[in-house]
Amino acid sequence: MNNHNSFRHAVVMGAGPAGLTTAYELSKHGIGATVLEKDPEYVGGIARTAQHNGYRFDIGGHRFFSKNLEVEDLWTEILGDEMLTCNRLSRIYYRGKYFDYPLKATNALLSLGPVETVRCMASYAWAKLTPVREPRNLEDWVRNQFGERLFQIFFKTYTEKVWGISTSELSADWAAQRIKGLDLTQVLKNALLPPRELKERGEVIKTLIDEFRYPRFGPGQLWETVRDLMAERGQPVQMGQTVERIRHENGRVVSVEVRDQAGSVRQVRGSDFVSSLPVRELVLKLDPAPPRAVLAAARSLSYRDFLSVVLMIRRRELFPDNWIYIHEPGVQVGRIQNFKNWSRWMVPDEETTCLGLEYFCFEDDQLWKSTDEELIALGTREVVQLGMCERAEIFDGAVVRQRKAYPVYDDVYLDHLGTIRQWLDANVPNLHLCGRNGMHKYNNQDHSMLTALLVARNIAGVTKLDPWKVNADAEYHEEVRDGEQDLSGRQMPSRVREEEPVA
């Protein structure tokens, strides 16, 4: 919180949902902001909508759904009728068959067929007779609850594609928290008994939501509109401007050093500085550098990257789903988006379809280093192998790469984030962190936006709320105290810990 009342101008690093929400909210309080974005073309960050020859596509697929009504209202305030309501259909594809997602016992067993169903039941019975005592890894935990065969079909391949780690190396904690006490007997009981009535909105389980909102032209439309509104208010977002250094002196950040596309460097000054940059990059850009322990903590933060191969196909309809989870072994693609089924305005020609094939990877993987041509060839091979279309129907393609799509939660990240936060709070209190990578939180847009709203209001002096107390559902939780376990990020699997030495 600021204690100086003189000149107020914020410098906002990044024009993703967090950065743009900060600037938009600050403008409501009469405080100017210079928004610096390194991308020369797109605003919206990971929630941008990229374009290729008239086709529009997301980085992933961005559902607009929030338990936070203020965020929902903000979407309506900015886009009005341009926010469409979509029905959700997403299924699992495995060995030529589609399974409902979220999984439904009767549908799953019917689709597997009688022979496989008997095998799954026998394997479940065997798991119950021979459970792994105190399962520590995900594989043993899921096998205990569902049996080996169902584990192989519905858990193993997709989890390994997303996280790039064998399920035998992933900790059981994540599954235990997400799937709670559920096992096959419970699932079958639920399938046969009438559903319990949901009492309030908060009770709806995330994956069960079958409706969501979506801007007519994709999530980028929201952020392009905010960009345009900011320009109308005399504060255009500065594109192609990479923040390279963050200078601080006497306990305050005083300026950031920015490099433009042509390579020229300038200083941008302000009274408050807001960062949605990945925490690791932010800390390494501080000048003078913070102590070695803080730098080491920043360097230890890690990320998972993501790329999407977009294929344009000359066929009116391929499948009715918004997206499909690919559990099929033998292909690398993890999920396939069908953008036309999100909004028909995402394709320029209704006789065609645009698919986004999602590959989860690390930036030093061979996959990431492949050329666009190689990736389009891979995507083409896989989509044909999956039987979704003919090779001859594919007439165009593009590749979108997203570094640091997912901040990784490993055993040490919370301690290291704590070290960083403590140093920043004590040494540069006019530097405010918000957003997904900006706070190293694996969360959705609504979380990024609410943290940004709080930061803006703190700067304006109208509130004094701690953005770190916003949870994964974009709800503010005052009761989280310093030092308590941080549950504000979505749950994510981590590696099995080393065995505790026996005393």
Ligand SMILES: Cc1cc2nc3c(=O)[nH]c(=O)nc-3n(C[C@H](O)[C@H](O)[C@H](O)COP(=O)(O)OP(=O)(O)OC[C@H]3O[C@@H](n4cnc5c(N)ncnc54)[C@H](O)[C@@H]3O)c2cc1C
């Ligand atoms: C595959 C996938 C699917 C998703 N699906 C959904 C969904 O269905 N619904 C949903 O609500 N959310 C979804 N999300 C999450 C959503 O994309 C993020 O929560 C949101 O984009 C985070 O916004 P942000 O502003 O915090 O960060 P970002 O979007 O990462 O924006 C940060 C911005 O900072 C800029 N920047 C970085 N470094 C610099 C620098 N040095 N100088 C200047 N600028 C810089 C970047 O270019 C970027 O524009 C999904 C994310 C992924 C990866």
